[in-house]
Amino acid sequence: MLELKGITQIFGGVTALNNVSFSIHANQITGVIGPNGAGKTTLFNIVTGIYQQTSGQVIFEGSDISGIPVERLAAKGMVRTFQNIELFGQMTVLENVMVGLHSKSKSGLFACSFKAPWAIKEEHRIREEAHEWLRFTGINQLADVQASNLPFGKGRMLEIARAMACKPRLILMDEPAAGLNSQETVGLAELIRKIRDLGVTVVLVEHDMELVMDICDRIVVLNLGQKLAEGTPREIQDNHEVIAAYLGDDE
Amino acid sequence: MELGNQLLQYLLSGLSTGAIYALIGIGFSIIYNATGIINFAQGEFVMLGGMLTLFLMETLKLPLWAAIPLAVLLATLVGLLFERLAIRPLRKASPISLVIITIGGSILIRGLSMLIWDKDTHALPPFSGDEPIMIAGATVLPQHFWIMGITVVLIALNKWFFNHTISGKAMRACSYNPRAAGLVGIDVRRMVLLSFVISAAMGSLAGIIVAPLTMTSYDVGVMLGLKGFCAAIIGGMSSGIPTVIGGLILGVLESLGAGLISSGYKDAIAFIILLLILFIRPQGLFGKPESERV
Amino acid sequence: MKKELIKYTVFALCILLAPLAFSGNYLMNVLVFVGIHTLLAVALNLLLGYAGQISLGHAAFFGLGAYGSGILSTTYEWNPWLAMLVVALVVGGFAFAIGFPILKLKGHYLAMATLGMGIIVYIVFNEWVDITGGPSGFSGIPNLELGSLVFDSDLKNYYLVWSFVLGCVLLSVNLANSRIGRAFRAIHDAEVAARVMGVNARLLKVQVFALSAMICAIAGSLYAHVMTFVAPPSFGFNISVELLTMVVIGGLGSIYGSFLGALLLTLLPEFLRFMHDYDIVFYGGLLMVMTIFMPGGLVRGIPDLFRRITGLKNKKGGAHA
Numbered sequence: 001m002l003e004l005k006g007i008t009q010i011f012g013g014v015t016a017l018n019n020v021s022f023s024i025h026a027n028q029i030t031g032v033i034g035p036n037g038a039g040k041t042t043l044f045n046i047v048t049g050i051y052q053q054t055s056g057q058v059i060f061e062g063s064d065i066s067g068i069p070v071e072r073l074a075a076k077g078m079v080r081t082f083q084n085i086e087l088f089g090q091m092t093v094l095e096n097v098m099v100g101l102h103s104k105s106k107s108g109l110f111a112c113s114f115k116a117p118w119a120i121k122e123e124h125r126i127r128e129e130a131h132e133w134l135r136f137t138g139i140n141q142l143a144d145v146q147a148s149n150l151p152f153g154k155g156r157m158l159e160i161a162r163a164m165a166c167k168p169r170l171i172l173m174d175e176p177a178a179g180l181n182s183q184e185t186v187g188l189a190e191l192i193r194k195i196r197d198l199g200v201t202v203v204l205v206e207h208d209m210e211l212v213m214d215i216c217d218r219i220v221v222l223n224l225g226q227k228l229a230e231g232t233p234r235e236i237q238d239n240h241e242v243i244a245a246y247l248g249d250d251e
Numbered sequence: 252m253e254l255g256n257q258l259l260q261y262l263l264s265g266l267s268t269g270a271i272y273a274l275i276g277i278g279f280s281i282i283y284n285a286t287g288i289i290n291f292a293q294g295e296f297v298m299l300g301g302m303l304t305l306f307l308m309e310t311l312k313l314p315l316w317a318a319i320p321l322a323v324l325l326a327t328l329v330g331l332l333f334e335r336l337a338i339r340p341l342r343k344a345s346p347i348s349l350v351i352i353t354i355g356g357s358i359l360i361r362g363l364s365m366l367i368w369d370k371d372t373h374a375l376p377p378f379s380g381d382e383p384i385m386i387a388g389a390t391v392l393p394q395h396f397w398i399m400g401i402t403v404v405l406i407a408l409n410k411w412f413f414n415h416t417i418s419g420k421a422m423r424a425c426s427y428n429p430r431a432a433g434l435v436g437i438d439v440r441r442m443v444l445l446s447f448v449i450s451a452a453m454g455s456l457a458g459i460i461v462a463p464l465t466m467t468s469y470d471v472g473v474m475l476g477l478k479g480f481c482a483a484i485i486g487g488m489s490s491g492i493p494t495v496i497g498g499l500i501l502g503v504l505e506s507l508g509a510g511l512i513s514s515g516y517k518d519a520i521a522f523i524i525l526l527l528i529l530f531i532r533p534q535g536l537f538g539k540p541e542s543e544r545v
Numbered sequence: 546m547k548k549e550l551i552k553y554t555v556f557a558l559c560i561l562l563a564p565l566a567f568s569g570n571y572l573m574n575v576l577v578f579v580g581i582h583t584l585l586a587v588a589l590n591l592l593l594g595y596a597g598q599i600s601l602g603h604a605a606f607f608g609l610g611a612y613g614s615g616i617l618s619t620t621y622e623w624n625p626w627l628a629m630l631v632v633a634l635v636v637g638g639f640a641f642a643i644g645f646p647i648l649k650l651k652g653h654y655l656a657m658a659t660l661g662m663g664i665i666v667y668i669v670f671n672e673w674v675d676i677t678g679g680p681s682g683f684s685g686i687p688n689l690e691l692g693s694l695v696f697d698s699d700l701k702n703y704y705l706v707w708s709f710v711l712g713c714v715l716l717s718v719n720l721a722n723s724r725i726g727r728a729f730r731a732i733h734d735a736e737v738a739a740r741v742m743g744v745n746a747r748l749l750k751v752q753v754f755a756l757s758a759m760i761c762a763i764a765g766s767l768y769a770h771v772m773t774f775v776a777p778p779s780f781g782f783n784i785s786v787e788l789l790t791m792v793v794i795g796g797l798g799s800i801y802g803s804f805l806g807a808l809l810l811t812l813l814p815e816f817l818r819f820m821h822d823y824d825i826v827f828y829g830g831l832l833m834v835m836t837i838f839m840p841g842g843l844v845r846g847i848p849d850l851f852r853r854i855t856g857l858k859n860k861k862g863g864a865h866a
Binding site (some may be wrong): 048050069070071072073074075077079080082086087088089090091095098099100103105107108109112113114115119122123126162165166 | 558716717719720723725726727728730731733734735737738739740741742743744745746749752753756
Binding site for chain 2 (some may be wrong): 828
């Protein structure tokens with residue numbers, strides 16, 4: 001589904017990523033972990049088109065997507081959420097999700113100004129579907145609340161609802177558990193499983209080890225810009241290098 | 252040889268106006284580097300220099316050599332007031348608000364000048380007479396030498412200030428990273444004020460030294476300010492040599508264009524250059540492209 | 546959306562019925578110009594308020610529309626309506642083309658670029674004497690006609706201009722409450738996230754820039770046919786600043802706010818004739834005061850002020866929270 005081949009990223013004099021390669025399998029939940037500074041967010045930004053990698057390829061569903069502008073990726077079936085939730089604060093919860101449906105709708109500037117009949121129909125459909133995604137993440141009762149007034153945990157749910165509205169085949173989440181309390185994290189785990197069960201492939205960058213070990217089918221470990229290990233949660237937990245990377249060597 | 256002489260003429264007068272644009276451009280850069288704001292009112296400080304000097308000479312009957320420093324002082328005071336009353340309250344505002352307020356300020360200063368003085372153009376007397384001097388077939392006025400000389404001195408002072416004084420280095424620190432600068436004890440707000448003070452002083456002096464050649468009136472600030480901004484853009488918003496080069500290039504191109512193509516469209520040249528640079532290489536001829544960190 | 550329709554209907558009714566109250570000829574004339582300024586302010590507001598982009602050169606599009614229509618319908622004897630349409634499309638196309646490079650710029654760079662563009666266009670109006678008549682202007686522009694109806698009186702021009710305004714406002718209201726309006730607000734709030742959702746921010750900004758320019762061009766055409774005379778000073782930097790002031794006073798992003806701003810800034814100079822020389826001081830001061838104290842414009846500021854005053858009245862004896 002998603003293949004990273006030899007991704008290298010150099011910023012000025014700093015090598016953030018060095019020849020990172022791995023594959024993401026469809027319909028699975030894959031976790032990308034690693035100590036701070038390992039390059040996880042950089043990798044994310046490269047895959048989702050925000051940065052252009054110095055070298056290497058990002059292959060999504062068979063075609064190379066490097067260099068494709070961010071706005072075209074949603075239509076191709078890939079979407080991401082942000083570590084510091086980037087909600088449209090001045091809009092309501094419902095409107096946020098309706099923007100998520102932007103890539104699945106077509107009415108343009110003129111059709112909307114002149115209220116063409118197909119534009120009106122499409123607007124109804126967008127509204128209905130947005131409510132559905134709010135129900136999916138359990139926040140439909142907050143539909144008319146202004147997004148900037150949401151407590152953080154609900155904001156996180158909104159971000160996921162909005163991303164899911166794009167009907168992606170691959171969703172990448174950047175530290176979705178950050179800032180959530182343990183109860184909310186349990187809810188998040190359930191939600192991510194529900195998403196996987198819909199047939200969507202999930203990739204998460206995370207620090208919350210419990211969450212990662214709990215829901216991930218596979219884990220990739222990065223350290224200092226390089227891939228350290230790859231495998232099932234069990235394999236990763238038993239991997240000495242991974243333990244050393246996180247806790248430091250004992251001697 | 253006619254064309255040669257003409258070209259030299261255009262070159263020399265272009266260098267002289269270019270020097271003025273450079274000074275104004277440096278003023279823009281200093282404020283931009285310290286605050287991230289483009290001060291649309293910069294041109295008005297230039298205008299105030301000339302107009303205040305005139306006022307002091309004609310109304311208070313001060314001699315030129317006394318009027319000039321006093322005019323610079325007064326213009327600097329206006330700069331200080333502007334920063335305090337208009338800029339400081341808006342530190343957290345959106346870029347649009349900041350742009351709008353400096354535009355508003357520039358209009359206000361211009362309007363008040365028009366009311367206090369008048370709408371006419373006035374000439375400032377040249378500093379040391381107006382006997383033309385012939386250099387290789389081109390006519391140069393003594394005022395041109397004053398302009399080049401004072402510009403060189405100001406630029407040298409500028410360099411010394413930013414590289415060899417604590418305040419100057421502190422201002423550079425603020426421009427690279429205001430938060431970090433604040434954390435190490437630099438009073439960022441004072442640096443902002445200082446940047447306005449320096450820019451107003453430089454701008455007004457630039458206005459004074461060019462006024463004997465190009466006349467002064469309440470609305471010279473607009474064009475001069477924009478052209479100075481253009482110089483700063485070419486120089487990548489540097490407060491040093493790149494902006495000086497930018498100003499000189501602009502002055503010379505404008506002069507050549509006015510002489511060889513048409514003088515009516517002269518002002519358009521500067522703006523066409525501005526647009527070209529903004530479109531093709533917004534970091535200026537000497538800057539590095541910026542990237543956004545997410 | 547219901548609320549929006551009610552607001553619009555009230556607005557439209559007031560506009561359509563206003564002439565009944567103001568039968569005095571002079572005020573009718575001023576109200577025609579309020580209409581033209583409203584068109585311009587709404588156009589600028591679309592750009593500034595919704596797309597978050599500044600333009601200090603919008604008077605240029607206004608001028609291109611005016612000169613374009615004037616020259617085509619007078620020198621080349623085109624049908625004025627056809628000329629208006631063609632000029633609007635050409636100006637829109639021009640704006641679309643320069644929109645791409647201009648809108649790549651941020652904040653003040655964008656402001657400067659639009660300023661530069663505005664001044665270049667102004668210089669062309671002034672210098673290209675053969676076509677534009679230069680500084681002394683261009684006259685002899687015909688009035689618009691619709692069948693046997695000639696728009697040659699203030700009352701007729703009032704309805705002509707305001708029909709366009711009402712149409713434009715309706716389109717703007719529709720746009721604001723649509724998928725595109727949402728996309729713009731999303732860009733304004735969190736551009737990167739909007740792009741991730743598939744919003745092509747770049748294209749949309751350029752489209753709204755072009756739309757804004759087209760509306761200004763149409764306003765220019767109307768101006769030319771109403772005045773029958775155009776001259777460069779009506780399209781210079783000062784006008785661009787006036788338009789900006791109107792939008793700022795009214796409130797960025799508020800369509801009716803732009804109308805309010807246009808109304809105030811067109812009427813005030815008329816009632817305060819003696820203040821003619823003070824007008825630039827006034828605009829400058831107004832811009833500054835509004836930006837510092839009422840950044841949301843009158844549309845948000847007056848209700849806020851009202852709330853604060855009545856709020857305090859209710860807390861008469863209590864300690865402040």
